[in-house]
Amino acid sequence: MKSIWTGSIGFGLVNIPVKMYSASQESSLGFDMLDKSDKSNIRFKRVNEKTGKEVKWENIIKGYDLNGRYVILDDTDFEKASPKKTKEIEIDQFVEESQIDSIYYEMPYYLEPMKTGIRPYALLREALKKTGKVGLGTFVLRNREHLVVIKAIDDILIANRIRFAEEIRKPDISVPAATNKPAELKMAVALINQLSGKFNIAKFKDTYTESLLKMIKAKAKGKAIVSKPLRVAHVNTKDLMEQLKASVEGTGKRKKAS
Amino acid sequence: MPSRIKKADETDTELKVGNTKVALSNLHKIYWPVEGYLKKDLVDYYVKIADYILPYLRNRPMSLFRNPDGIKGFGFYQKDIAGKAPAFAETQKIFSESTDKDVEYVICNNKATLVWLANLGCIEMNPWNSQLENLDAPDYLIIDIDPSEGNSFDQVMETAKVVKSVMDKAGGTCHCKTSGATGIHVYIPMGKKYKYDQVRDFARVLASLVQEQLPDFTSLERSLKKRGRKNIYIDFLQNSRGQTLASAYSLRPKPGAPVSTPLDWNELKKGLLPTDFNIKNIFKRLEKKGDLFKPVLGKGIDLRKCLTKLGA
Numbered sequence: 001m002k003s004i005w006t007g008s009i010g011f012g013l014v015n016i017p018v019k020m021y022s023a024s025q026e027s028s029l030g031f032d033m034l035d036k037s038d039k040s041n042i043r044f045k046r047v048n049e050k051t052g053k054e055v056k057w058e059n060i061i062k063g064y065d066l067n068g069r070y071v072i073l074d075d076t077d078f079e080k081a082s083p084k085k086t087k088e089i090e091i092d093q094f095v096e097e098s099q100i101d102s103i104y105y106e107m108p109y110y111l112e113p114m115k116t117g118i119r120p121y122a123l124l125r126e127a128l129k130k131t132g133k134v135g136l137g138t139f140v141l142r143n144r145e146h147l148v149v150i151k152a153i154d155d156i157l158i159a160n161r162i163r164f165a166e167e168i169r170k171p172d173i174s175v176p177a178a179t180n181k182p183a184e185l186k187m188a189v190a191l192i193n194q195l196s197g198k199f200n201i202a203k204f205k206d207t208y209t210e211s212l213l214k215m216i217k218a219k220a221k222g223k224a225i226v227s228k229p230l231r232v233a234h235v236n237t238k239d240l241m242e243q244l245k246a247s248v249e250g251t252g253k254r255k256k257a258s
Numbered sequence: 259m260p261s262r263i264k265k266a267d268e269t270d271t272e273l274k275v276g277n278t279k280v281a282l283s284n285l286h287k288i289y290w291p292v293e294g295y296l297k298k299d300l301v302d303y304y305v306k307i308a309d310y311i312l313p314y315l316r317n318r319p320m321s322l323f324r325n326p327d328g329i330k331g332f333g334f335y336q337k338d339i340a341g342k343a344p345a346f347a348e349t350q351k352i353f354s355e356s357t358d359k360d361v362e363y364v365i366c367n368n369k370a371t372l373v374w375l376a377n378l379g380c381i382e383m384n385p386w387n388s389q390l391e392n393l394d395a396p397d398y399l400i401i402d403i404d405p406s407e408g409n410s411f412d413q414v415m416e417t418a419k420v421v422k423s424v425m426d427k428a429g430g431t432c433h434c435k436t437s438g439a440t441g442i443h444v445y446i447p448m449g450k451k452y453k454y455d456q457v458r459d460f461a462r463v464l465a466s467l468v469q470e471q472l473p474d475f476t477s478l479e480r481s482l483k484k485r486g487r488k489n490i491y492i493d494f495l496q497n498s499r500g501q502t503l504a505s506a507y508s509l510r511p512k513p514g515a516p517v518s519t520p521l522d523w524n525e526l527k528k529g530l531l532p533t534d535f536n537i538k539n540i541f542k543r544l545e546k547k548g549d550l551f552k553p554v555l556g557k558g559i560d561l562r563k564c565l566t567k568l569g570a
Contacts, residue, residue: 002407002440006330017292022407025487057480059356076334087330114513115292237466241570244459248452248561 017114091135104162278370289328311507318385319363326379384502402493430559438510438518449558461494520551
């Protein structure tokens with residue numbers, strides 16, 4: 001597993017050097033976009049708005065529109081904006097986790113202590129467990145500031161990114177008032193109680209992806225299957241080899257001539 | 259015996275390299291905090307490795323990647339050294355199309371320049387693939403095998419070996435080194451006979467052939483998002499004018515102070531780790547193995563013959 005961030009957790013006078021790893025992974029199937037007519041892969045191009053010509057990645061830079069004029073920024077500028085926050089999660093406050101609404105939660109990350117961080121890591125973990133609280137702090141990852149909850153689960157510390165207040169929309173939907181009959185409410189409560197149990201995530205499986213994959217495999221056995229993109233790549237490779245050979249032969253001739 | 263920094267208590271000093279004096283500064287700055295290696299260790303390393311690394315830097319423009327506050331500090335790229343290079347450092351102005359102006363590059367042709375670069379905080383040495391005499395024709399082709407977080411180094415080695423097997427089939431040689439970070443670089447000598455675009459096209463051909471053989475965990479997709487976390491990126495795009503990669507024997511600004519280390523193909527065995535070779539233990543290995551990378555600068559492959567053997 002490759003760490004996505006290295007830095008430290010700052011907590012009072014204690015500094016804990018850690019590596020951060022992504023704690024989640026995608027479980028959905030990936031689909032390729034194809035042209036209906038010949039099943040070629042669809043490619044996206046980044047084009048210059050003026051010339052319409054494709055622009056290479058290496059020639060693409062980032063600019064911020066400041067009152068109609070672009071200010072150009074490079075990687076070092078992003079770091080310079082907040083040198084401390086790019087390398088440190090400063091815990092400003094500890095709160096009860098139940099006070100944080102689930103609407104704020106985003107990506108979870110695992111935190112691994114580096115050599116010099118082993119003892120302070122354990123210290124923070126045990127202190128969090130003892131108080132039943134979680135830490136709140138901010139740091140910068142990939143040019144963006146994030147708010148995180150630091151909490152202890154078993155032997156590890158987890159940083160869970162949470163949204164800032166301004167990232168949550170006002171509920172601009174309509175929920176007209178309605179009255180409940182006491183008997184109905186009583187029944188609904190009874191139903192909830194009947195279906196209540198202990199939370200066990202292992203009981204829930206992503207069955208849609210599974211059945212989708214089954215369907216794809218079944219379709220592949222039938223005749224509707226379309227040639228794999230790998231084969232397409234092979235044709236391209238072959239073409240490229242021929243072109244290159246012609247080009248190399250050209251080079252050879254020129255050399256002999258000179 | 260190579261010259262060494264003598265007085266341990268001096269943080270700013272001068273080092274005599276041959277007849278040249280190189281000013282050194284802040285030698286006590288911590289560069290690798292976990293290991294406790296200082297800037298002095300960095301300078302010492304390049305003093306000692308000079309004879310090995312200089313052949314791979316000679317006559318090549320360098321992109322400087324400076325980490326003036328060590329590996330945990332902020333690193334930045336610098337190409338243009340105009341007005342800043344000392345008299346003993348060679349430089350060369352090269353016109354840059356993207357910025358429409360001349361860039362004055364450092365050419366690291368002597369030990370003094372190498373030491374000066376180390377003192378600038380260059381942990382990594384990043385030379386062009388081509389030399390001043392013919393900047394458009396690289397000495398070698400590079401396949402950069404770059405794993406994602408879901409890949410093991412065993413998979414990286416397997417991919418490198420498939421590059422080797424394709425080159426065996428093509429009747430050409432190739433050589434590998436650890437990147438010093440998580441990957442492996444495979445170099446194929448081209449002997450300055452072909453232009454960058456031809457070399458890059460051949461690299462693309464190789465990468466596609468390798469990818470076809472290892473469809474389960476390799477990809478030609480640069481973007482991590484599209485490639486997913488379980489695929490190694492077989493990068494054939496390191497073969498362009500002006501592009502640079504950490505050279506053989508370059509240190510990397512990573513924990514443990516790893517060195518990009520040339521390997522024998524039979525060393526690619528389960529259990530080998532890219533972090534096995536570092537600032538401290540590399541010298542013992544070099545005494546035993548010598549410079550395994552020499553052929554990379556030697557006779558190039560015959561591209562036409564290779565393509566024919568691959569079926570073109």
